Amino acid sequence: MNAMLVPPSYTNYNTYFCDALKYLRDYSWLYNFPITKILVNNVLSKIPDDWLETLLQLTNEELNQLPLGLVKDDWPLSLLEFCHRSQALRLHIESPTGDQMEPRDLPDKLRRGLTSKKQHEICRLGALIHHVCHEQKITRVLDVGAGLGYLGQMLHYYYGYKVLGLESRQDRVNAATLRQKGMCQSVGAVTYVPCNISIYSADTIRREMRERLSLETNLCTCGVHKTKTQERAELNHSITSVFNQNHSKPISRYRSKLGCKCKVNTNVEGKPSNKDSYDLKTSTLRDNTLDSSFEHDRKPLDDVLQTLPTCLVGLHVCGDLAVDAIKLFVEIPELRSLVLVPCCYHRIGLSCTSKQTHIGGSTKTIGVNSSLGKSREMVDGIKRYVRKSELGISETASVPNCQTNTNIIKSESETFKKENITGDVQGDKSFHRELCPAFASDGNCIHREAVEKDDEEGELQETFHNFPLSSSLKQLVTRVESDYLRRPLLRLASQETATRWQHLTKKEHEEHSLHVMARAVLEVFAHKDNVFLQKKHRRGVRKTQLSNFKDFIQDALERYELINKTTVGSSEQLRNTMDISDVRRKVSELWESHKEMCRVAEILTALQMVLQPVIEHLIISDRAADLEDRVFGLSCNLLRVMTEEISPRCLAMDILLQGSPDHFATKGTVMTREDSSEHQ
Template sequence: MSVEELNNLPFEFHQDKPHFPDSLRRFIQMSHQLSLLRDQVNILEKKAIDPNMKRGMSPKKLHEVTNMSAVVKETAAKAGCDVIVDVGSGLGYLGQVLHVSYGYSVVGVEGCSGHVERAERRSAKQDLQNGCICNVTFNLEQTREHLNTFQDRVSEAVRNLKPCVHSQTAVNNSCQVDSKLISEKDTKCQAGALSPDVSPNLDNINSRKHVSPERSCGNCVCVLKDVTDNTAGAVLNVSRMWSSGNESTHTTLNLHDNDNQQEHPESGNVPVPVYSAEERRVCMIGLHCCGDLTPTMLWYFLHMSTIQSLCLVSCCYHKMSFTEESNSFNCFPLSENCQTVYSDLKQQHRSWSLRPVSFRLAAQETRSRWRTQTEADHDTHVRHVAYRGLLELFFMEAEITQLDRKVIRKADFSTFDAFSESIITGLDVSREVRADYLCHLQELYIRHKPHFCYVEIITCLQVLVQPVLETLLQLDRHAYLVEHGVVSELVPIFQENISPRNIALIANKH
């Protein structure tokens, strides 16, 4: 295959390629059918971020903060929330933008005290020490004791918050996106204020396609809504992941309560409502919720009455806690339907189960970046994967258990000789042993070099599996909320090629 053909493999069904095995064509087709769409929705209400607040933000972080702050504003407004609790707030970038640009009081919750101190210093430099932003050091754990402590800490912080001084003065600007990140979608969404007859809500921010997993007849379906033509919405039935019932016609439900939304015709930029300390309503958010943090936040969300809405983006699925003895994750599956199906599958296939390596694949790069790879990019990736594989094999055969990983530099991957020298130099051994090790590595290289050609093919198959595994996790979490009576949806809010973990889980208790 040419580089172009290899890059396009995950994007085509290949019915016109008779030399492809039927099993490969089915595999590619199924990977599409079992994956959520990843095209970023068109977010009309983005605002320009003050240049001083951009300091320290990478282009990726700026893209994420710009888009997520607009989505959080819409989510909080629907639930009537005037306080944002940002879990895993880090240096406070997102909370500061929500405060200044959208007029919300913010409580930042961060497990690292060093990050909290740096966030406080950054707020001071931005002249935000006005009692509208508070940072709390706390690690969320899924225990009743931690829940009670968290509730007390947040309640105390909320009581001490002052109404946001920016809520009356936030200015509606079209978003100025960094030129490195701009796309056709971003160009379209810089049109400015909404027309008088349009209410600003997530229903209206979809420029092309949007996937809403919805519950109907006991099954979970993905509804593909394409507003670019007049065809009926195609329904992709993935109920086999959730139910063994018969496939049937599904009546889909509208997740938005448009009739109960208050319209603000001028610009959609309405002052945030101010409640008393006892009445203040909270929207809990999280950007890059790692490992067990997402399921823990969902549990807190369901158990705390003051938290009315939720908006989070997950990452690092492979860091979820896993128990080797029971060969199971502590926080997956969450939904009852997924638990039942997963248990049945493990009964049918005794040697099979999902493990951390499975969800490490779910957290890898997505198809969009694979499509842009050059021949040089593929060659570089082959060397990195192959050389590290040879290194692992060498350590196993030579029974070496310790290596300073810092000795491996980017330049060391230029050739295998350079790579070998960098590895052996970092070992505390004699000159004779070092020479033996170099010979051993060279033998491994000669023996396995014919297999290097398979690296990119296997990687391409991984690229096809990645969205299926991530979709499974996302739909399980969505179903978990729906089973508890919570309105929720999955929305791609970032450009996939900029931020691969781009699907936000948005929920509202009412």
């Protein structure tokens, strides 16, 4: 197991973080902008001429392989360096050990209402959680961002774990509880409670653990079901032997089908019998996870908690909630292992914002001559149309500033923290009310507008609550340029991965590039005509409208409100000032000037895909470094727990505490590396 979560060629976090920041700074021109502004910000012209000439000659299959490490000896040295540095900055990702459960192994009652993707996710993650817990003799699971309870229900039904699910939304708690009743009638086997999950709720969560994860005497045969035919036969034989020793009626009618048979066991007189419950458990579950705990049945609750370690788990834990889960792992002594699949890094909350200073010089939008065909001609055409200023965009149009003083960011962040302590606490609570486990039912996230809205006069300098997180990365960020650590970087970390990209057909590439360029053209129109594009729906354009530009623009004009910024009047009056036929004509003319650039836009996307794992791995490593700073004696691994083509956010942080029980007891008091010398 790894002592540090760093790439194979590194031995410490500082060196790795330094090289990763330098790499992201050197190539920030590839991502430090909203993708809708690739034309407004003149991004495509920033691709070096020799890169573009080389990459335009790639076949569709070669373009698909570029993010996976494809290089050729005759490529420009600068392009080779870009690709090689990306490979060197990627973490080693392990594969889970032990048997893998497949969706076909799930009974109908567990599959009901689940998409094939969700079935795959809970099966794979559930198998990993079981492996971790079995190795650590853990019998209890705390599921943060439990949602509708799919993961917890599977963990109990198949492996027999006692599960407490925390969910911020009451309607999801109600739905999960109702669904669980159809799985298992054992009282308290799997419970869900509403909770605004954050570091400030640690005491509340501990109280819930004391109440909900205590032992009960209900007889529940959930957890005795194994996935292989041979194991099922052995299991049924064991159940039959024990059951027939204590009962006059045979069990044959129960073993004919797998499922939960949770009932209170009774003796001959019809009264609850703890002895029968204990015998059946220890006889049938000795190869599973629950047998070691039942000898403590009569001990006081506080003593039981000390002998019943708990595993903290989360499937696709969104934004700040993933960091809060890690902090809870530090604060709550009973939590001995952590298995977490993070997602939605771009949902991390802002701590403060400040405008960047504009760089001097002109900014132009690219136009391309329709006669361009070959690579060299296209490169020359890009440069030529930049000089022509065909669209007449202002000389002072905004571009990301690469010279921002990081001291300003630091001082504003510190001032914000000093002046907004109480507001910060409340803000976290309200944020997690809608954040858990990923989005609200309509797909929206609280503070969505604040997260995504761009400053009209310039790009925002952003500082986040939970990135950077570790002291190592924070110190580096204060000493080097870091204006590229913005929302676009976090958004790229959350994008599709290279594994999914490699299977795209030529037609799918064409559709994707049309969508990117058409939306960028609409942004050019808005920029030039001083129009604000306001979404009527969560998605500005539906993905089904990709066949041609005419369909795209028709859908866009129906799903966006076009508001003229220069018109004075009420909101309703402003919405009625745009002539849609005139808008359609202008946008169509712009499209004719830019449609030849679709292939270049797809090359830009491929280059971003080379960067994507570097960014995601940096975020995950930063979290691991912060955790290792706070608690000594950790083992941290990164595993690809799901198939990437099915579930892009497939990386699980597997964190274990190593040491004696006395060592574990120090965790809640936050033991640092320096403190660890006293234990050695």
